[in-house]
Amino acid sequence: MGEYSKALSSYERALEIRKIALTPNHSYLAQSYNNIGSVYNNMDEYSKALSSHERALEVLKIALPPNHPDLAISYNSIGSVYYNMGEYSKALSSYERALEIRKIALPPNHPNLATSYNNIGEVYDKMGEYSKALSSHERSLEIRKIALPSNHPxxxxxxxxxxxxYYNMGEYSKALSSFERSLEIQKIVLPPNHPDLAASYNNIGGVCGKMGEYSKALSSFERSLEIQKIALPPNHSDLAFSYNNIGSVYCKMDEYSKALSSYERSLEIRKIALPPNHPHYASSYNNIGSVYDNVGEYSKALSYYEKAQDIWKKSLPSNHPHIAFVKRNIDIVKMKMQLFFLNDKINWPS
Structure with a gap:
């Protein structure tokens, strides 16, 4: 966090100087606003990030031709903030506008086109539209294979x-192959505690968990968390992912007290790092509910499932699989509560 604060201070000082030295809509002012917005985005301060990036876009619309590549950068940055806020339809709109501009302004295999396809794919993935996500990511990879060295990050x-x-589609062997290829490249080109390595270990752990290889999954998730604790601020949202994933493995191993502890730590971080109706909140509530469900504390389970349902209904498309999933959890736990009540009545002493 200290490095982000230093960067923010430097960018804000540069902006002050540029405001004095340059005309009000000079493109260098937009550059400063974009830099400031990027730091706020990395610090999970999304409203400040969005404000800075939108100010940059306002300046660029005045200073530059309508399809200038720098406008695409601003739309892309705005999309990134909306993505991190969980506002996926707004993110998609911004990313698609960036892609439109880049198709006009850049050569057909320019790396920035790959970035746009990649970002659009990430949004579709979050929205549960997996075939569209896969198509976008594969287009991005095609361009990158042409435009970049073979071991480029x-x-x-x-x-x-x-x-x-592939993981979200349930094709775990394909997912594992892709994740391991990613990790091979990262180990060559990145420092040993780079956050991207943590992401790969997290993903490999997720696949191993789905395939029932729980000790491998736990080892991968813990390696990811070790890296993140070194590389990231203490309440960064990525740490919440790792704690959540560790909790998931413990839950599958029937170690429910350890699972609950990990899920609650994940939720604590998300409460600090994310907006109140972010979809990841719902994931935490659902997972905590599942622990209480498994240990027979059905009223607590129902409460957490309903919190998850409320947030997902607000933040995701109505046909998203998560909404159907949590509704099923609610229906099942209500049935368990009714059976428990009936059994209790039947066995109650007269």
Whole structure:
């Protein structure tokens, strides 16, 4: 967090100087606003990030031709903030506008086109539209294979994203292959505690968990968390993912007290790092509910499932699989409560 604060201070000082030295709508002012917005985005301060990026876009619309590549950068940055806020339809709109501009302004295999396809794929993945997500990510990878060296980090990112879609589609062997290819590249090109390595270990752990290889899954998730604790601020949202994933493995191993502890730590971080109706809140509530469900504390389970349902209904499309999933959890736990009540009545002493 200290490095982000230093960067923010430097960018704000540069903006002050540029405001004095330059005309009010000079493109260098937009550059400063974009830099400031990027830091706020990395700090999970999304409203400040959005304000800065939108100010940059306002300046660029005045200063530049309508299809200038720098406008695409601003739309892309705004999309990134909306994505992190869980506002996926707004993110998609911004990313698609960036892609439209880049198709006009750039050569057909320019790396920035790959970035746009990649970002659009990530949004579709979050929205549960997996075939569209896979198509976008594969288009991104095609461009990157042409435009970049064979071990470039962006190729690793493409393999990781393709693996994520396969994971969500339940094609775990394909997912694992993609994640391992990503990790191979990252180990060559990145420092040993880079956050992207943590993401790969997290994803490999997720696949191993789905395949029933729980000790491998736990080892991968814990390696991810070790890296994140070194590389990221203490309440960064990525740490919440790792705690959540560790909790998931413990839950599958029937170690419910450890699972609950990990899920609650994940939720604590998300309460600090994310807006109140972010979909990841719902994931935490659902997972905590599942622990209480498994240990027979059905009223607590129902309460957490209903919190998850409320948030997902507000933040996701109505046909998203998560909404159907949590409704099923609610229906099942209500049935369990009714059976428990009936059994209790039958066995109650007269």
């Amino acid at each position: 962006h190729l690793a990112a493409s393999y990781l994203d393709i693996g994520s879609v």
